[in-house]
Amino acid sequence: MLFGQSELRARLEGRRNLADRVDGWIVLDPLDVSESRAMLAYRLTRAGAADLAALFDDDAVEAIVASAGGTPRRLLTLAHATLRDAATQGRPRATLLDADAAARARGLGRGRDRGAVDGAAEPSRWRFPWLSLRAR
DSSP, rough: OOOOOOOHHHHTSHHHHHHTTEEEEEEEEOHHHHHHHHHHHHHHHTTOOHHHHHHBBHHHHHHHHHHHOHHHHHHHHHHHHHHHHHHHHSSSSSHHHHHHHHHTTOOOHHHHHHHHOOOOOOEEEOOGGGGGGGGO
């Protein structure tokens, strides 16, 4: 059993003798917009914040979600950096300017395609159904 990030598949495909021994692939799909918002809201609530709107303008949340491309770790890293940039500027809530600055500092733009490896067979997909149950 192997676990890895999306780059692992490309590396295995480059080594046919190893790739032939893989019986099946399960790929976690990127979070969609509502799942991403729910994850941010959940993590902020667990950290003691009242809600997402208390710390982020709607435009900032949209920019963070778009820049993260559905990757949970990137989503949380961008949210943290956005809050840090807002605090540095003395703003009580993060704005679109803060979110864009955090994304640019990491070489990310909004809405980049972060899809599967080109030419790879379609693997099984697993969604994150529990995130869609959370309130926005």
